[in-house]
Amino acid sequence: MLTRMMLAVAGLWMLMAGATAMAQTGGSVPSTLPPIRIVGAERVSPIAVADLKNLSGDDDHQVSKVFTATLVRDLKLSGYFSVIDPHAYIEDSQTSGYDVGQFNFGDWSSLNAEFLVKGAVTRGAKVSLEIMLFDVGQQRRMMGRKYVGSSHEVGEMARRFADALMESVTGTRGPFATKLAFVSTRGGRFKEVYTSWLDGGSLFRVTDNPTINLFPRFNKAADRLLYLSYKTMSPALYLVDLGRGVETRIEPPLGMPVGAAFTSGGRIIGAFSRAGQTNLYLLDESGGELKALTDEHAINVNPSPCVNGDAFAFASDRSGTPQIYVMDLGGDDAQRITYKGDYNTAPAFSPDCKKIAYEGRGEGGFQIFVTNADGSGTRQLTQEGSNEGPVWSPDGRYIAFSSRREGGTRIYMMLAADGKITGSLTEGDGDDTNPAWSWWIGG
């Protein structure tokens, strides 16, 4: 599947900013060239995405259409760019060139474009793409990528380019070559698990049973998916091998399963309820118990391991109300980190393990909050609707969550810095909940 995609990594030309390339080849460096601008989401930059030039084989422009539509969708979701309407474009991408000196920057600066994406496609047995990003104002190439793969991998190439483009422009790799898993009632009354690319492409229905399916969670490689299902009429944890299409029921003798998550090392933290008390256990991938992490006469749920290290967050009512705690797999004492509010659950560790997002009951419903891992610096990110289940992007810049607003429940993406919603990741009938956001596909 994904691993079969031949990204021409070895031959990938990292066409760096002109000044850098010249420096590396020993050429003279004009000292007046400004450095790459680091733009922030506080200012939306106009960008143009030109049709790809057909070098051969893409006479119906299908590859170009898929690539540009996917890239435009991702750039809009990023919150950093406004994409200039292609109807306004002056030049004909089929007759003009796609590298510096082969086209007129004036055709783009007159549209007020700050950035420009151009490229070319060669379609034979494989699809080959050469894509470049230009700084229109400075009339220079910022970076370029070359991709080779099959025609159904063009969308993935666009997502990888979107991530590289964001790294070039903002200094941080983008979050689009990633997968979303979620629960949806679309097409019926039953909650089923789905996966897709973050931007909604390649929607895949994982479960198909008329019961209740909940809490999908990826492992770091995103080739395994954990979820909870009532499909035998009793709740059980299931581990899906996404590549092989095989799933295993994980059923350690620890009581009724309530939820679970992968650690970065591929182990599982599961919540199991016995005699009314719900505690957390560390399991191996086949469900064998490695150790009890909590042993409380209380509820302990929502395990959320951080990607680096042994720390994990969870929610517990051991104090009398549900609050957020942090501890580590070594079993050190749990540290309570939330004290404001009487109903804080669903914590999610940021990828750098420095922040925790969670849902808390506030005025008018549940809202998403973010706090430092020691409980300091708490901020409320959402203000309207009822909001649940925050999860972080692997770059740590975004949080996805489900929100009931405008009628249905959808999964939205927002900037973790200020709570600005950049777009909706799901659409259609039914309610979409329980988002999980994978690490970058392929690492």
Added chain:
Amino acid sequence: MIRTQRGRGGLVAEAGGWRHAAAAVAILIAALALAGCSSQKTGGPGEGQQGSGLGENGLNGSGGSSLAQFQKSGTLGAGGPLTDIHFDYNDYTVRQQDGEILKTNADWLQKNATARAQIEGHCDDRGSEEYNIALGAKRAQAAKDYLETLGISADRLSTISYGKELPLCTEETDDCWQQNRRDHFVVSQ
């Protein structure tokens, strides 16, 4: 195309024809899209499968477990000889008036000595789904403990939590939330 795998920690499940199933699923989804928002049953794999244990062989008109009733588009909580009890918000203690209901339920179980009861814990729709499944487990356990103190043998009682997944009503009102914070009793012989 069925492939099975055995997990060390437990039993076995399987998924067949994954990739081929994807095409069928796509067709199913398209068909559902054409069908619009109708609540017609989808007939997917697993339809009609019932787990072992309690729930399907309801007594005296009991429609089985709440999940089985939900599958059949039935009225949740309908039928059955035992009466639901209710809970305060984010609480699992048996209230005094509900203790009286549990005494009546215990009397029935004493008179029907071969009957078994599965106690379902349910929650209102506020808060995370996972926390609510754990809270529902506490509510079910609270009733089980209470019935045991009234002399009902533990091996006649089992518990399950549905969290906030199977509400009786969906309005955002105090009255509806109160209806949903309940233990429901499913009796089988």
